[in-house]
Amino acid sequence: MRRPVVLLSLAVLAALAVLVAVREEEQPPPTPTPAAMAPTPAAAPPEETPAPEDSLLPDQVDSLTGSEASSGSSARSGSAPAIAEANAGNGVKDEQPAVPVYDSQGKPEELPQAQDKGEVILAATAHPENTLLLGEVGSLTGAQATFGVSTRNGIELAIKEANTAGGVKGKKLAVRVYDDQGKPEEAAQAVTRLITQDKVVLILGEVASSNSLAMAEKAQAAGVPMITPSSTNPSVTQKGEYIFRVCFIDPFQGFVMAKFARENLKANQVATLQDNKSAYSTGLTDVFTQKFAEMGGKIVTTQSYSQGDTDFRAQLTVIKKMKPQAIYVPGYYNDVGVIARQARELGLTVPLMGGDGWDSEKLFELAGNALDGSYFSNHYSPENPDEKVQKFIKDYKAAYGGVPDALAALGYDAAKVAIAALERSKDLSGPSVREAIAQTQDFPGVAGNITLDNNRNAVKPAAILKIANGKTRFVTTINP
Numbered sequence: 001m002r003r004p005v006v007l008l009s010l011a012v013l014a015a016l017a018v019l020v021a022v023r024e025e026e027q028p029p030p031t032p033t034p035a036a037m038a039p040t041p042a043a044a045p046p047e048e049t050p051a052p053e054d055s056l057l058p059d060q061v062d063s064l065t066g067s068e069a070s071s072g073s074s075a076r077s078g079s080a081p082a083i084a085e086a087n088a089g090n091g092v093k094d095e096q097p098a099v100p101v102y103d104s105q106g107k108p109e110e111l112p113q114a115q116d117k118g119e120v121i122l123a124a125t126a127h128p129e130n131t132l133l134l135g136e137v138g139s140l141t142g143a144q145a146t147f148g149v150s151t152r153n154g155i156e157l158a159i160k161e162a163n164t165a166g167g168v169k170g171k172k173l174a175v176r177v178y179d180d181q182g183k184p185e186e187a188a189q190a191v192t193r194l195i196t197q198d199k200v201v202l203i204l205g206e207v208a209s210s211n212s213l214a215m216a217e218k219a220q221a222a223g224v225p226m227i228t229p230s231s232t233n234p235s236v237t238q239k240g241e242y243i244f245r246v247c248f249i250d251p252f253q254g255f256v257m258a259k260f261a262r263e264n265l266k267a268n269q270v271a272t273l274q275d276n277k278s279a280y281s282t283g284l285t286d287v288f289t290q291k292f293a294e295m296g297g298k299i300v301t302t303q304s305y306s307q308g309d310t311d312f313r314a315q316l317t318v319i320k321k322m323k324p325q326a327i328y329v330p331g332y333y334n335d336v337g338v339i340a341r342q343a344r345e346l347g348l349t350v351p352l353m354g355g356d357g358w359d360s361e362k363l364f365e366l367a368g369n370a371l372d373g374s375y376f377s378n379h380y381s382p383e384n385p386d387e388k389v390q391k392f393i394k395d396y397k398a399a400y401g402g403v404p405d406a407l408a409a410l411g412y413d414a415a416k417v418a419i420a421a422l423e424r425s426k427d428l429s430g431p432s433v434r435e436a437i438a439q440t441q442d443f444p445g446v447a448g449n450i451t452l453d454n455n456r457n458a459v460k461p462a463a464i465l466k467i468a469n470g471k472t473r474f475v476t477t478i479n480p
């Protein structure tokens with residue numbers, strides 16, 4: 001009985017060997033299965049996986065893939081025709097496969113139709129030796145999806161420009177994009193994947209400070225430089241010398257609104273309403289409270305909610321009783337829109353004040369006219385007549401069909417700073433790239449000039465915007 005078993009085993013082994021040989025020859029493209037999450041040809045280092053013959057060249061990779069923009073932000077509306085145009089302009093062939101966004105498990109993701117989808121995804125290409133792979137983590141779906149989508153667009157625009165101009169150090173740039181759904185746990189997993197599996201040279205993201213905090217720890221530990229375009233909480237860059245940002249920080253942003261409330265609104269008594277689940281919101285509330293008091297104002301009550309709550313009436317009722325002249329609500333647009341509506345329903349007519357987290361077209365869909373007469377601080381105003389700002393707006397509109405918000409502007413700036421640093425860097429190692437980023441000085445960003453200080457933060461002015469008829473209008477700039 002022994003021999004037949006041995007023979008059978010040999011036959012099975014031989015069959016397997018043939019199968020393996022065939023698979024190797026065929027070099028099938030990565031399949032969208034969980035199994036493909038292990039390094040795909042797109043992500044693997046050159047020696048492990050030779051490039052398939054028919055894989056996309058880096059400069060073809062930034063293909064545009066159309067999808068209907070949902071009723072969402074103006075930044076997306078009308079994007080389908082814009083994409084068709086861009087496709088035609090680029091000579092991008094229709095049959096080119098869409099390059100997916102990945103979820104934090106590395107699975108290619110079908111973004112739900114209801115969400116504004118980042119139509120344009122740059123792939124990791126299958127030519128790693130000619131390609132510089134960057135990583136990006138963002139909220140492409142979930143409660144703050146416009147943050148991730150706008151940032152994605154801005155980053156992509158910068159990468160396309162760089163590739164059109166010949167790339168960096170003779171290589172084309174590509175970006176591996178993970179969607180964290182706006183959740184810190186997902187952001188942490190995604191960044192781990194970028195570091196250990198995709199082996200990116202640097203990481204761009206996130207927007208929300210709580211998500212950037214989750215990422216920064218890992219990037220710092222691995223010695224992979226990370227640039228957050230728009231996280232303003234000071235603790236993000238305090239995670240270590242590999243973590244940078246191209247925006248101002250909340251001690252400044254909170255001061256700006258306190259000053260505006262005192263000097264321009266002449267408010268003596270203000271209430272605050274903060275999102276307990278957000279490092280950004282609690283941090284900004286703390287700064288505002290301290291500065292406002294220092295300037296002689298009084299905080300009459302401090303109320304809290306948790307992001308995703310839908311009923312804010314209990315807190316608003318308390319606030320109403322305290323008769324504030326304004327209410328500081330430094331949350332994210334999705335909550336603030338609902339808060340504004342409920343405040344007006346309860347007869348609270350005083351202005352609301354907020355921070356950059358209000359910046360989304362969705363805010364007005366949610367709030368209707370409830371925010372008319374309210375103010376928030378932000379990083380940029382599209383009304384800025386500066387030539388490079390207007391050119392950016394024009395290019396962005398042509399590509400995505402709407403006016404870029406601050407997230408898009410900062411995403412663009414972060415990618416530009418990264419590209420310039422990669423170009424200057426003496427090699428592509430973590431320490432060298434880190435060093436090059438740290439030397440960023442007087443870089444002309446569309447959201448202001450960027451000089452990184454010793455704490456790896458940008459020091460920049462803030463814009464105050466007023467809301468009227470469901471639109472934002474530039475009011476003033478406050479310098480640091």
Ligand code: PHE
Pocket residue numbers: 147207208209210230231232233280356357358359406407
């Ligand atoms: N500053 C916010 C944070 O740190 C993120 C944000 C930036 C939101 C710019 C909108 C616009 O969480």
